[in-house]
Amino acid sequence: MIPVNELSFEGNERRYLEECIVSGWVSSEGPFVDRFEKEYSSFIGRAHGIAVCNGTAALETALYALGIGAGDEVIMPSFTIISCALACLRLGAIPVLVDIEPEIWTMAVERIEEKITTRTKAIMAVHIFGNAVDMDKVLELARKHNLKVVEDIAEAQGSQYFSNERGSQWRACGALGDIAATSFYANKIITTGEGGMVLTDNDEYARKARDYRNLCFGKEKRFTHEEIGYNFRMSNLQAALGVARLEQVVNFMRIKAQLGEYYKKKLSGISRLKFMTSRSYTKLTYWVYALTLTPESGMTAEELMRRLEARRIGTRPFFQGLHTQPALKRLGLFGREEYLHTENAYTYGLYLPSGLALTEPKIDKVVEALKEALES
Ligand SMILES: *Cc1c(COP(=O)(O)O)cnc(C)c1O
Secondary structure, X not given: OEOOOOOOOOOOHHHHHHHHHHHOOOOXXXXXXXXXXXXXXXXXXXXXXXXXXXXXXXXXXXHHHOOOOOOOEEEEEOOOOOHHHHHHHHXXXXXXXXXXXXXXXXXXXXXXXXHOOOOEEEXXXXXXXXXOOOHHHHHHHHHHHOOEEEEEOOOOOOOEEEEOOOOXXXXXXXXXXXXXXXXXXXXXXXXXXXXXXXXXXXXXXXXXXXXXXEOOOOOOOOOOOOOXXXXXXXXXXXXXXXXXXHOOHHHHHHHHHHHHHHHHHHHOOOOOEEEOOOOOOEEOOOOOEEEEEOHHHOOOHHHHHHHHHHOOEOOEEOOOXXXXXHHHHOOOOOOOOOXXXXXXXXXXXXXXXXXXXXXXXXXXXXXXXXXXXXXX
């Protein structure tokens, strides 16, 4: 079986984990948490990093830090993980959706303005499969309508965007909006097992994020709580893993780039598939190698995934649109909204094995199996 994600731990992972155990620092107090916050935030190019227990909590904490609350609307893509909507709902805010761009699967920025109302407070720009949202347009709209911008960089760690709004230069995804959230789940470029981080240059947002992830303990009297917060802390063990992984990030990005290029080369010429592309404003990190079947292929992603599974190749489907999620619709959200490009991506899209431990001979096997699956 070639799994969709496969990891190997060949750096300082064991050494740092052992340091935690030997020193006794295993919960969130301990030197690796600070160190990981500093090192990861400087990797992205942000002044502050606030480590939390997962990416979903990071999104919620980021919205809280911006002051998003009951009745506020947050515009986000329909094509994303449910975490984005959940982060809003837990704060009493309302997710408002826009469709995606068909080729690159990130939010269609030209559809944002029609969704802005007097209650809109923020735009959540979710960079998808390593591809950047066209952030200059988002930043321009935010300025015009006085909105905040949250970036979700869980899938675009290491990707860059050429921003005219931010000094006419390449900037890391996560260093463009007011605040960003990321995830360190096992399939992300940097993993801590489970984990996440909030990133910002704003001192006040950083302070609020730190409070929120730590139960909003009192400043003068520790056990007097003026605000509601949660225990979203990251443990020293998780941060130790993160520090060790971050030491290898340049290598990880090189591996992902090579895998992406190798897939592209090997798959070229298969007519029933459409491959990942990016716009000239993005320096793409192939977080995963994603593709779609063409509608003319007469096959859905579900069918192709079944055929690949039978050939012992692991795959993952694309996101199902938030506007079709039963759990969200039951709350009365999204009425009869339809998002054509999201629905097409869901019906025809999948991603292939893309883990950091994947090798070119394994990719050859994946490509063989894919060709067979398409022909059978
Ligand atoms: C993985 C992911 C998350 C959620 O992260 P968790 O750590 O699993 O909670 C959020 N947003 C996007 C775009 C993701 O891919």
